[in-house]
Amino acid sequence: xxxxxxxxxxxxxxxxxxxxxxxxxxxxxxxxxxxxxxxxxxxxxxxxxxxxxxxxxxxxxxxxxxxxxxxxxxxxxxxxxxxxxxxxxxxxxxxxxxxxxxxxxxxxxxxxxxxxxxxxxxxxxxxxxxxxxxxxxxxxxxxxxxxxxxxxxxxxxxxxxxxxxxxxxxxxxxxxxxxxxxxxxxxxxxxxxxxxxxxxxxxxxxxxxxxxxxxxxxxxxxxxxxxxxxxxxxxxxxxxxxxxxxxxxxxxxxxxxxxxxxxxxxxxxxxxxxxxxxxxxxxxxxxx
Ligand code: PEP
Numbered sequence: 607x608x609x610x611x612x613x614x615x616x617x618x619x620x621x622x623x624x625x626x627x628x629x630x631x632x633x634x635x636x637x638x639x640x641x642x643x644x645x646x647x648x649x650x651x652x653x654x655x656x657x658x659x660x661x662x663x664x665x666x667x668x669x670x671x672x673x674x675x676x677x678x679x680x681x682x683x684x685x686x687x688x689x690x691x692x693x694x695x696x697x698x699x700x701x702x703x704x705x706x707x708x709x710x711x712x713x714x715x716x717x718x719x720x721x722x723x724x725x726x727x728x729x730x731x732x733x734x735x736x737x738x739x740x741x742x743x744x745x746x747x748x749x750x751x752x753x754x755x756x757x758x759x760x761x762x763x764x765x766x767x768x769x770x771x772x773x774x775x776x777x778x779x780x781x782x783x784x785x786x787x788x789x790x791x792x793x794x795x796x797x798x799x800x801x802x803x804x805x806x807x808x809x810x811x812x813x814x815x816x817x818x819x820x821x822x823x824x825x826x827x828x829x830x831x832x833x834x835x836x837x838x839x840x841x842x843x844x845x846x847x848x849x850x851x852x853x854x855x856x857x858x859x860x861x862x863x864x865x866x867x868x869x870x871x872x873x874x875x876x877x878x879x880x881x882x883x884x885x886x887x888x889x890x891x892x893x894x
Contacts (some may be wrong), residue, residue, distance in 0.1 A: 614784055614829045614852035615869045615874055616649035617859025618713060619656075628656040632663035634862035639678040644873045646852075648865075648888040649711050649745070651683035654699055661708030678869070683711040683745070686719060689732035693750060701740040713742040715771065717790045719869055727770035734783075735774055743782040745854065746771045747833070748812070752791040760789070764808055765815040772816065777824030784829045786854040792834025793856060797799055802843050802850075809849035838867030842875035 623631065632650070639648070652660045664680050684707075688698040704712060714737070715730035730746060737744050748767040749758035768785060775783065787808050792800045809830045816825035832844050833854030844850045853872055859865040 610724045610826070611829050611851045613646040613873060614649070614831055615646060615865070615872060616651065616683065616711075616713075616784070616786075616831070616852070616854045617865050618651035618683075618716070618854070618856060619653060620685070620718075620856065621653060621862065622790065622860060623652060623656055625656050627650065627658040628652050628660050629663060629821070631862045632660055633795060635680065636663065638866050639680055641678050643782055644678055644869065645676045646678050646869060646873055647681060649681040649683045650722050650868060651685050651713050653710075654684065656702070657684060657707040657709060664708070681710050681743070683713055683827070684709045685713050685716070687712050687714075687733055687737060689736040691736075701736055701742060704742065705740065709742065711745060711784075712737050712748065713745045715747045715767075717747065717749055717788060717793060721790070724773075727767050730767075730771045732775055734771055738775055738779050738782060743784070745784040745786050745831075747786045747788050747854070749788040749790055749793075749834075751789075751806075755789070755791060760808060765811055768812050768815040769819050772819055775820075776821045777827075779785065780816070780820060780824045780827040783827075784831055784852070785816075786831050786833050786835040787812060789891060794835075797835040800832065800846050805832045805844060806847045806849050808846070813849065838864065838871045841871035843869045843873045845875035846877075848877065 637747055649675055650660065661682055664682050685703055687701050688695050690700060691702055692700055714733045715725055719725040722782045734744050734746055741860045748764050754760050754763045787805065789800055812830050813825055816828055829851035830849065831852040831854050836844065836853050836855050837858035841853060844853060853868060858868055867881060
Protein backbone atom coordinates (compact mmCIF):
# COMPACT_ATOMS: atom_id res chain seq x y z
CA UNK A 607 0.00 0.00 0.00
CA UNK A 608 1.41 3.42 -0.86
CA UNK A 609 0.93 6.81 0.75
CA UNK A 610 -0.95 9.41 -1.27
CA UNK A 611 -0.01 12.60 0.59
CA UNK A 612 3.36 14.06 1.48
CA UNK A 613 4.36 13.21 5.04
CA UNK A 614 4.07 15.98 7.64
CA UNK A 615 5.79 16.09 11.04
CA UNK A 616 5.30 19.04 13.39
CA UNK A 617 6.32 20.03 16.87
CA UNK A 618 5.09 22.78 19.17
CA UNK A 619 7.51 24.10 21.74
CA UNK A 620 4.53 25.42 23.72
CA UNK A 621 5.73 27.86 26.43
CA UNK A 622 9.38 26.86 26.14
CA UNK A 623 12.64 28.31 24.77
CA UNK A 624 14.31 31.68 24.69
CA UNK A 625 15.52 33.19 21.41
CA UNK A 626 19.04 31.87 21.99
CA UNK A 627 17.68 28.38 22.57
CA UNK A 628 15.63 28.68 19.38
CA UNK A 629 18.74 29.59 17.38
CA UNK A 630 20.69 26.60 18.70
CA UNK A 631 17.81 24.20 18.02
CA UNK A 632 17.21 25.45 14.49
CA UNK A 633 20.90 25.41 13.63
CA UNK A 634 20.96 21.70 14.47
CA UNK A 635 17.77 21.05 12.52
CA UNK A 636 19.05 22.96 9.50
CA UNK A 637 22.31 21.07 9.50
CA UNK A 638 20.40 17.79 9.50
CA UNK A 639 17.98 18.90 6.78
CA UNK A 640 20.90 19.98 4.59
CA UNK A 641 22.16 16.42 4.48
CA UNK A 642 18.89 14.49 4.59
CA UNK A 643 17.10 13.36 1.44
CA UNK A 644 13.83 12.62 3.21
CA UNK A 645 11.01 14.32 1.36
CA UNK A 646 8.88 15.45 4.27
CA UNK A 647 7.30 18.68 5.52
CA UNK A 648 8.62 19.61 8.96
CA UNK A 649 6.84 22.37 10.90
CA UNK A 650 8.21 24.03 14.04
CA UNK A 651 5.92 26.07 16.31
CA UNK A 652 8.00 28.31 18.63
CA UNK A 653 6.42 30.73 21.10
CA UNK A 654 5.51 34.15 19.65
CA UNK A 655 8.56 35.77 21.25
CA UNK A 656 10.96 33.59 19.21
CA UNK A 657 9.16 33.75 15.85
CA UNK A 658 11.16 36.54 14.24
CA UNK A 659 14.42 35.02 15.45
CA UNK A 660 13.37 31.61 14.18
CA UNK A 661 12.36 33.07 10.82
CA UNK A 662 15.87 34.45 10.36
CA UNK A 663 17.20 30.92 10.90
CA UNK A 664 14.77 29.48 8.39
CA UNK A 665 14.98 31.87 5.44
CA UNK A 666 13.74 30.25 2.20
CA UNK A 667 17.29 29.71 0.99
CA UNK A 668 18.07 27.85 4.18
CA UNK A 669 14.93 25.79 4.55
CA UNK A 670 13.79 24.64 1.09
CA UNK A 671 15.19 21.63 -0.71
CA UNK A 672 16.50 22.48 -4.17
CA UNK A 673 14.98 21.10 -7.36
CA UNK A 674 17.85 18.69 -7.91
CA UNK A 675 18.21 17.68 -4.28
CA UNK A 676 15.01 16.61 -2.61
CA UNK A 677 14.97 16.86 1.15
CA UNK A 678 12.93 18.03 4.12
CA UNK A 679 11.11 21.37 3.84
CA UNK A 680 11.18 23.35 7.09
CA UNK A 681 8.15 25.51 7.90
CA UNK A 682 7.73 28.11 10.63
CA UNK A 683 4.51 27.97 12.61
CA UNK A 684 2.72 29.95 15.32
CA UNK A 685 0.77 28.37 18.15
CA UNK A 686 -2.38 30.52 17.88
CA UNK A 687 -3.84 33.67 16.33
CA UNK A 688 -6.93 35.89 16.53
CA UNK A 689 -9.39 35.93 13.63
CA UNK A 690 -9.59 39.71 13.44
CA UNK A 691 -7.08 41.53 11.25
CA UNK A 692 -6.39 44.11 13.98
CA UNK A 693 -8.18 45.97 16.76
CA UNK A 694 -8.77 46.14 20.51
CA UNK A 695 -7.79 42.58 21.49
CA UNK A 696 -5.32 42.89 24.33
CA UNK A 697 -2.72 40.14 24.33
CA UNK A 698 -3.76 38.71 20.98
CA UNK A 699 -1.84 38.28 17.70
CA UNK A 700 -3.28 38.76 14.20
CA UNK A 701 -2.59 36.91 10.99
CA UNK A 702 -0.95 40.05 9.58
CA UNK A 703 1.51 40.03 12.47
CA UNK A 704 2.30 36.36 11.89
CA UNK A 705 2.92 36.91 8.19
CA UNK A 706 5.11 39.87 9.11
CA UNK A 707 7.24 37.50 11.24
CA UNK A 708 7.71 35.01 8.38
CA UNK A 709 5.20 32.44 9.64
CA UNK A 710 3.67 30.09 7.06
CA UNK A 711 1.47 27.83 9.22
CA UNK A 712 -0.63 28.34 12.34
CA UNK A 713 -1.77 25.80 14.94
CA UNK A 714 -5.41 26.11 16.01
CA UNK A 715 -7.62 24.40 18.57
CA UNK A 716 -5.00 22.61 20.64
CA UNK A 717 -6.57 20.80 23.60
CA UNK A 718 -4.80 23.05 26.10
CA UNK A 719 -6.35 26.12 24.48
CA UNK A 720 -9.78 24.50 24.39
CA UNK A 721 -9.48 23.41 28.03
CA UNK A 722 -7.89 26.47 29.64
CA UNK A 723 -8.41 29.45 27.31
CA UNK A 724 -11.97 29.17 26.09
CA UNK A 725 -11.24 27.96 22.55
CA UNK A 726 -14.35 26.50 20.92
CA UNK A 727 -15.10 24.73 17.65
CA UNK A 728 -16.59 28.00 16.43
CA UNK A 729 -13.58 30.15 17.30
CA UNK A 730 -11.35 27.56 15.63
CA UNK A 731 -13.47 27.90 12.50
CA UNK A 732 -13.23 31.72 12.54
CA UNK A 733 -9.46 31.49 12.97
CA UNK A 734 -9.04 28.81 10.28
CA UNK A 735 -11.06 30.87 7.78
CA UNK A 736 -9.04 34.02 8.51
CA UNK A 737 -5.74 32.17 8.30
CA UNK A 738 -6.55 30.46 5.01
CA UNK A 739 -7.92 33.65 3.45
CA UNK A 740 -4.63 35.35 4.31
CA UNK A 741 -2.61 32.51 2.77
CA UNK A 742 -1.45 30.68 5.89
CA UNK A 743 -1.51 26.92 6.17
CA UNK A 744 -3.26 25.58 9.27
CA UNK A 745 -2.91 22.64 11.59
CA UNK A 746 -6.25 22.13 13.29
CA UNK A 747 -6.19 20.01 16.42
CA UNK A 748 -9.17 17.85 17.33
CA UNK A 749 -9.60 15.08 19.87
CA UNK A 750 -11.80 13.32 22.36
CA UNK A 751 -11.55 13.60 26.15
CA UNK A 752 -11.07 10.72 28.57
CA UNK A 753 -14.81 10.88 29.28
CA UNK A 754 -15.75 10.82 25.58
CA UNK A 755 -13.65 7.69 25.27
CA UNK A 756 -15.27 6.05 28.31
CA UNK A 757 -18.72 6.77 26.94
CA UNK A 758 -17.73 5.53 23.46
CA UNK A 759 -18.68 8.82 21.76
CA UNK A 760 -15.22 9.72 20.41
CA UNK A 761 -16.22 9.28 16.74
CA UNK A 762 -19.13 11.73 16.90
CA UNK A 763 -17.21 14.21 19.05
CA UNK A 764 -14.30 14.30 16.62
CA UNK A 765 -16.53 14.35 13.52
CA UNK A 766 -18.36 17.37 14.92
CA UNK A 767 -15.11 19.20 15.70
CA UNK A 768 -13.88 18.57 12.16
CA UNK A 769 -17.11 19.66 10.46
CA UNK A 770 -17.39 22.90 12.45
CA UNK A 771 -13.69 23.75 12.04
CA UNK A 772 -13.73 23.16 8.28
CA UNK A 773 -17.04 24.87 7.55
CA UNK A 774 -16.79 27.39 4.72
CA UNK A 775 -13.20 26.53 3.83
CA UNK A 776 -13.08 26.14 0.04
CA UNK A 777 -12.39 22.61 -1.11
CA UNK A 778 -9.23 23.58 -3.03
CA UNK A 779 -7.82 25.23 0.12
CA UNK A 780 -7.94 21.95 2.04
CA UNK A 781 -4.52 21.12 0.59
CA UNK A 782 -3.15 23.66 3.06
CA UNK A 783 -4.91 22.08 6.05
CA UNK A 784 -3.42 19.48 8.37
CA UNK A 785 -5.84 17.87 10.82
CA UNK A 786 -4.13 16.63 13.95
CA UNK A 787 -5.97 13.98 15.92
CA UNK A 788 -4.75 14.51 19.47
CA UNK A 789 -6.87 12.74 22.06
CA UNK A 790 -6.74 14.61 25.37
CA UNK A 791 -5.97 11.36 27.20
CA UNK A 792 -2.89 10.75 25.08
CA UNK A 793 -1.06 14.08 25.22
CA UNK A 794 1.34 15.47 27.77
CA UNK A 795 2.79 14.10 30.98
CA UNK A 796 0.70 11.14 32.12
CA UNK A 797 -0.73 10.72 28.63
CA UNK A 798 -1.30 7.22 27.37
CA UNK A 799 -0.26 6.62 23.74
CA UNK A 800 -3.20 5.68 21.53
CA UNK A 801 -3.01 2.28 19.89
CA UNK A 802 -2.35 2.57 16.13
CA UNK A 803 -5.60 0.73 15.39
CA UNK A 804 -7.52 3.28 17.49
CA UNK A 805 -5.83 6.11 15.61
CA UNK A 806 -6.61 4.45 12.30
CA UNK A 807 -10.30 4.21 13.22
CA UNK A 808 -10.61 7.88 14.19
CA UNK A 809 -8.62 9.00 11.15
CA UNK A 810 -11.21 7.21 9.01
CA UNK A 811 -13.94 9.08 10.89
CA UNK A 812 -12.15 12.36 10.14
CA UNK A 813 -11.83 11.56 6.44
CA UNK A 814 -15.50 10.55 6.28
CA UNK A 815 -16.57 13.80 7.97
CA UNK A 816 -14.53 15.75 5.42
CA UNK A 817 -16.04 13.77 2.55
CA UNK A 818 -19.50 14.68 3.83
CA UNK A 819 -18.63 18.37 4.15
CA UNK A 820 -16.34 18.85 1.14
CA UNK A 821 -16.76 15.88 -1.19
CA UNK A 822 -14.27 13.11 -1.93
CA UNK A 823 -11.67 15.21 -3.72
CA UNK A 824 -11.56 17.90 -1.05
CA UNK A 825 -11.31 15.29 1.68
CA UNK A 826 -8.35 13.61 -0.01
CA UNK A 827 -6.36 16.85 0.04
CA UNK A 828 -6.20 17.10 3.84
CA UNK A 829 -3.33 15.51 5.69
CA UNK A 830 -4.44 13.77 8.86
CA UNK A 831 -1.77 13.26 11.52
CA UNK A 832 -1.64 11.84 15.03
CA UNK A 833 -0.28 13.42 18.21
CA UNK A 834 -0.02 12.06 21.74
CA UNK A 835 3.10 10.89 23.59
CA UNK A 836 4.93 9.86 20.41
CA UNK A 837 8.71 9.59 20.44
CA UNK A 838 11.37 8.11 18.17
CA UNK A 839 10.80 4.66 19.65
CA UNK A 840 7.10 4.64 18.78
CA UNK A 841 6.91 6.73 15.57
CA UNK A 842 7.15 3.67 13.31
CA UNK A 843 4.01 2.12 14.86
CA UNK A 844 1.90 4.93 13.35
CA UNK A 845 3.81 5.23 10.09
CA UNK A 846 2.64 1.82 8.96
CA UNK A 847 -1.03 2.89 9.23
CA UNK A 848 -2.04 4.10 5.78
CA UNK A 849 -4.47 6.68 7.20
CA UNK A 850 -1.69 8.40 9.17
CA UNK A 851 0.00 11.10 7.08
CA UNK A 852 2.36 12.21 9.82
CA UNK A 853 2.79 13.11 13.48
CA UNK A 854 2.48 16.11 15.77
CA UNK A 855 4.79 15.88 18.78
CA UNK A 856 5.25 17.83 21.99
CA UNK A 857 7.83 16.67 24.51
CA UNK A 858 9.91 14.55 22.16
CA UNK A 859 10.32 17.55 19.83
CA UNK A 860 11.74 19.81 22.51
CA UNK A 861 15.24 18.89 21.34
CA UNK A 862 16.28 18.89 17.70
CA UNK A 863 17.77 15.43 18.19
CA UNK A 864 14.45 14.15 19.52
CA UNK A 865 12.51 15.61 16.61
CA UNK A 866 14.96 14.29 14.03
CA UNK A 867 14.64 10.84 15.60
CA UNK A 868 10.85 10.96 15.20
CA UNK A 869 11.11 12.11 11.57
CA UNK A 870 13.64 9.46 10.61
CA UNK A 871 11.80 6.61 12.32
CA UNK A 872 8.47 7.66 10.80
CA UNK A 873 9.91 8.00 7.32
CA UNK A 874 11.81 4.73 7.53
CA UNK A 875 8.60 2.86 8.29
CA UNK A 876 6.17 4.81 6.08
CA UNK A 877 5.09 3.32 2.77
CA UNK A 878 6.39 5.21 -0.27
CA UNK A 879 4.15 7.81 -1.82
CA UNK A 880 2.52 7.35 -5.18
CA UNK A 881 3.79 10.53 -6.81
CA UNK A 882 0.89 10.75 -9.23
CA UNK A 883 -1.49 10.94 -6.27
CA UNK A 884 0.20 13.80 -4.41
CA UNK A 885 -2.46 16.48 -4.15
CA UNK A 886 -0.45 19.00 -2.19
CA UNK A 887 0.18 21.96 -4.47
CA UNK A 888 3.86 22.65 -4.94
CA UNK A 889 4.89 19.22 -3.71
CA UNK A 890 7.18 18.07 -6.46
CA UNK A 891 8.68 14.95 -4.89
CA UNK A 892 7.51 11.68 -3.48
CA UNK A 893 6.92 11.59 0.22
CA UNK A 894 9.20 9.76 2.55
C1 PEP B 1 0.66 17.85 22.30
O1 PEP B 1 0.51 18.40 23.40
O2 PEP B 1 0.12 18.29 21.27
C2 PEP B 1 1.49 16.65 22.23
C3 PEP B 1 1.44 15.89 21.14
O3 PEP B 1 2.27 16.46 23.31
P1 PEP B 1 3.14 15.16 23.68
O4 PEP B 1 3.79 14.67 22.44
O5 PEP B 1 4.13 15.67 24.68
O6 PEP B 1 2.18 14.17 24.25
